[in-house]
Amino acid sequence: MPLSLAPGGEHRRTEVIRTAALRDWVEVISETFVALKISPGESDRFAGAVHTRRFAHLLAADVLATPQTFHRTPQLTDRHPLDLMQIGMVVAGEGQLVQDGRTCALRPGDFAIYESSRPFTWNLRPEWHLQVFTWPRGAVSLTEGESQKLTARTVRSNSAVGQLLSPMLAGLLAVEQEPSPGGAMRLADGIADLAITAAQEEGEPDDPDVTARDLYANMLRYIERNLDDPDLSPQRIAHAFFISTRTVHRVFARFGNTVAATIRAHRLEVCRDAMLSPRNASRSLTDIAAQFGFIDLSVFSRAFATRYGVSPSRYRELHR
Incomplete structure (x- = not known):
């Protein structure tokens, strides 16, 4: 998979960053998302690219890179506290997310919720493409206890809610026109609500009557x-x-x-x-x-x- 992203300059509030230096990559990832320890899977070759776009309080990002592991360690959560809710959706390659005592595997189209205030790990192989959607935790009406029941649960692209939400997430960075400020806010809130619903469906397979x-x-x-x-x-x-x-x-x-x-x-x-x-x-x-x-x-x-x-x-x- 070539590490390339379509130019994003034609959209407002959009940015594309590419690098072949691991030190620069660590800085880009930390500034874009949250402080992480990054372990490359191949010591002799590295490349990465990030394309971000903002919809009110929702940051949407395309992330492409060579094999690597991201660790949000307990030490990093203490030294660099940041309270975010995030969705990771695999577009290409394979991902494994670990948080709150659970491990979930994701293939293209699958996604899962995780939070930056608690340790987590992402393993991504081989050359991969991940879309990451980030909200301030205060914008999401979940208690910490509720959140811990939802993180690191695979929402399959062919599940009831996944069939609706996966294509919507995949197309968010590609929309040609900017929504109005009010529309962007409603979009950000609506996607968060749908993602929470999807994770709840995975956690509670017996639907309410x-x-x-x-x-x-x-x-x-x-x-x-x-x-x-x-x-x-x-x-x-x-x-x-x-x-x-x-x-x-x-x-x-x-x-x-x-x-x-x-x-x-x-x-x-x-x-x-x-x-x-x-x-x-x-x-x-x-x-x-x-x-x-x-x-x-x-x-x-x-x-x-x-x-x-x-x-x-x-x-x-x-x-x-």
Whole structure:
């Protein structure tokens, strides 16, 4: 497999880097992703190339190189802490990912989730092509315990969700036009949600029954219609569907989520969209937050900064 990438200069926020020096490669990988110990598989020959493109808070990258192993050691997680969620999808060659006591093997089209805050290892052979998708961990609504159940699980390209998501991931770096800022953010969030769903399907092969799935979908729609209700809560949802609050929590947990996290994520998304809308240019952040259930501006600001990495006011300035 020749180590080549199509020129990326015609797209905004895109960069191509090639090198035949291992020392430079280590620096490129660390600056692009996270600090890693890299062991080449062939001492007499090395080549590598990286093409990156950003979609809001999602960094998408093509990585091609000769055989090697990447180690995110405990020492590196201590010395160079960085909290990211990543997806690795093999395009060519073969990969083996190790994290959280699990080892998964990946062939072309297969992908897996891993996290930078905990040690991991990638073994990639022979000459290989990997696509890596990276999110700030705060932008993903998973607890650490939930994450540890999902990492290093192979999502096959022919699985139910893999058939949908693998082609989408493969084509992300090749799209000709730039999405709008709001569209890029929704795309970044949507791909993360689909990847989490895919990993959950691998971890829980017995799908929830149809009744629970329908109830969950209906409760999500109820939440979306009532985001402006400051009293929206598990108790309010239970009352609307004539079920117990315990059942509400149990159904959300069955689908790998919590009621509070779902409400907060939906509210933050609609607030973000409202902040970017030209028709709301003169409205204050307090007014927009209150419209969608955030009565306390400080609570809204902390939640927004945790999810998107910057304060609401700074985010608005950057995207005007």
